[in-house]
Amino acid sequence: MVARVIPVDQFDLVIFGATGDLARRKILPGLYRRWREGQIPEGAAIIGAARTEMTREVFRSQVNDALQEFVPASELDAAIVTGFLNIIEYVTVDAKGDDGWDALGALMREETVRAFYFSVAPALFGELAQRLHLRGIADRNARIVVEKPFGKDLASARALNASLAAYFHEDQIYRIDHYLGKETVQNLMAVRFANILFEPLWNAQFVDHVQITVAETVGVGGRGEYYDNSGAMRDMVQNHLMQLLCLIAMEPPHCFEPDAMRDEKLKVIRALDPLPPSDLVRGQYRGGAGGDDYLAQSGNPDSRTESFIAMKLHVSNWRWKGTPFYLRTGKRLRARVSEIAITFKEPPHSIFGESNQWRENVLVIRLQPDEGMDLRVMIKEPGPGGMRLKDVALDMSFAEALGNDLDIPDAYERLIMDVIRGNQTLFMRGDEVEAAWAWVDPVIEAWETRGDRPEPYEPGSTGPEGALMLMHKDGRRWREIR
Numbered sequence: 001m002v003a004r005v006i007p008v009d010q011f012d013l014v015i016f017g018a019t020g021d022l023a024r025r026k027i028l029p030g031l032y033r034r035w036r037e038g039q040i041p042e043g044a045a046i047i048g049a050a051r052t053e054m055t056r057e058v059f060r061s062q063v064n065d066a067l068q069e070f071v072p073a074s075e076l077d078a079a080i081v082t083g084f085l086n087i088i089e090y091v092t093v094d095a096k097g098d099d100g101w102d103a104l105g106a107l108m109r110e111e112t113v114r115a116f117y118f119s120v121a122p123a124l125f126g127e128l129a130q131r132l133h134l135r136g137i138a139d140r141n142a143r144i145v146v147e148k149p150f151g152k153d154l155a156s157a158r159a160l161n162a163s164l165a166a167y168f169h170e171d172q173i174y175r176i177d178h179y180l181g182k183e184t185v186q187n188l189m190a191v192r193f194a195n196i197l198f199e200p201l202w203n204a205q206f207v208d209h210v211q212i213t214v215a216e217t218v219g220v221g222g223r224g225e226y227y228d229n230s231g232a233m234r235d236m237v238q239n240h241l242m243q244l245l246c247l248i249a250m251e252p253p254h255c256f257e258p259d260a261m262r263d264e265k266l267k268v269i270r271a272l273d274p275l276p277p278s279d280l281v282r283g284q285y286r287g288g289a290g291g292d293d294y295l296a297q298s299g300n301p302d303s304r305t306e307s308f309i310a311m312k313l314h315v316s317n318w319r320w321k322g323t324p325f326y327l328r329t330g331k332r333l334r335a336r337v338s339e340i341a342i343t344f345k346e347p348p349h350s351i352f353g354e355s356n357q358w359r360e361n362v363l364v365i366r367l368q369p370d371e372g373m374d375l376r377v378m379i380k381e382p383g384p385g386g387m388r389l390k391d392v393a394l395d396m397s398f399a400e401a402l403g404n405d406l407d408i409p410d411a412y413e414r415l416i417m418d419v420i421r422g423n424q425t426l427f428m429r430g431d432e433v434e435a436a437w438a439w440v441d442p443v444i445e446a447w448e449t450r451g452d453r454p455e456p457y458e459p460g461s462t463g464p465e466g467a468l469m470l471m472h473k474d475g476r477r478w479r480e481i482r
């Protein structure tokens with residue numbers, strides 16, 4: 001089955017920071033794939049913007065290089081690439097200066113959706129918003145897309161929100177969290193709210209606990225200095241993991257509309273209990289061969305920044321009181337895995353006797369490497385010899401279920417098309433981001449005041465010992481990272 005592609009309306013998309021890493025690796029390849037699928041109309045314009053002076057032709061050739069590098073060869077077709085390059089323009093613009101804006105304005109068409117992707121450092125967001133507005137380039141229908149990090153604490157997030165709100169309405173601001181663009185995350189909504197099966201069980205009475213894992217194999221690499229000012233809590237938990245937690249824990253919205261969804265997610269963040277130190281473990285990968293060591297890579301021999309974090313959260317509301325949510329994320333771990341696992345409680349009574357070991361029902365939502373879901377259920381082991389139980393996975397791999405030629409758009413592709421369509425459902429609202437920081441800030445302040453040092457863990461392991469203990473002391477275990 002081939003996915004149905006609905007073309008979007010005419011648009012002009014300006015990518016500020018078009019020569020940067022994110023534009024080359026994700027945004028431009030993503031747009032190419034949507035072009036290839038026929039979703040981008042002929043006549044749409046993609047306008048690269050950055051300070052570097054170059055002609056349109058030179059920029060097109062750089063885009064071509066990026067496509068050759070980051071799009072699989074099987075998806076590269078010379079004629080399609082040429083068609084795509086033909087809709088690409090370039091202007092030299094300095095976010096902080098006055099040059100180039102007239103040229104940009106002149107490239108843009110009237111009566112067309114205008115979208116501006118701020119793929120630049122957040123320190124430039126306010127300047128860009130201001131100039132787009134004052135130069136009359138962004139009208140009331142224009143959209144701006146902003147990247148993470150959205151602040152480093154509540155105060156800076158508020159300041160960023162205010163700098164955008166001075167020139168744009170909230171319904172024009174698209175704060176990207178690419179985890180929300182993943183197919184499985186949206187499928188989670190479908191599983192929860194389009195089936196009668198799960199929702200009655202989706203509460204503290206039937207759910208023993210929830211685990212959310214985002215494990216990376218890479219270290220901080222060349223981003224060491226940047227990362228050292230951030231750490232896993234700011235870089236991953238405040239945005240991605242908390243968004244996933246919200247989607248699991250939220251009440252059913254009355255409709256699948258942006259504000260209905262975002263209102264419910266916000267309530268979850270506000271219902272989070274403060275985090276006691278005993279429910280938090282921070283780690284740093286240390287002592288690997290060949291300089292595979294956080295302190296060496298961050299360039300800060302006394303760094304107390306965590307490259308790993310695990311925590312137990314409680315959502316204090318009627319639905320979840322008593323069901324812990326365990327979150328962990330880290331770098332230089334054994335495998336690259338992102339998943340959510342919902343572990344259900346034991347049946348109240350077993351009719352099969354003690355010899356049959358009971359295993360929990362677990363619904364696993366895999367975000368990577370292969371997006372899909374599986375549900376572990378108990379069945380009878382086939383064959384004679386009485387009733388022996390066995391737990392098996394009811395696997396719902398999308399590729400298998402829907403056909404191997406299914407083209408699942410990358411999260412960035414989907415999200416950019418949503419911007420053009422004007423659909424904010426999968427984007428974070430300003431108050432959500434602020435509420436997340438309001439929960440995170442005191443946790444960070446507390447460990448800084450205590451002077452906590454992260455616990456060392458071996459590169460390529462599953463994280464520090466303390467993280468295992470966080471679960472063991474509750475009589476539970478993390479799912480394997482493999």
Ligand code: NAP
Nearest residue numbers: 017018019020021022050051052094095119120121147148
């Ligand atoms: P990058 O590689 O450093 O690129 C920055 C881009 O901004 C370049 O195109 C640069 O081009 C342009 N730029 C810098 N100063 C400018 C100015 N004053 N006016 C106009 N353009 C300017 O950064 P990146 O990695 O692409 O990241 C971009 C944004 O995405 C950042 O906010 C980052 O935190 C976020 N992000 C990146 C990733 C990723 O994987 N890279 C992931 C998530 C979020 P010129 O020097 O020619 O001006």
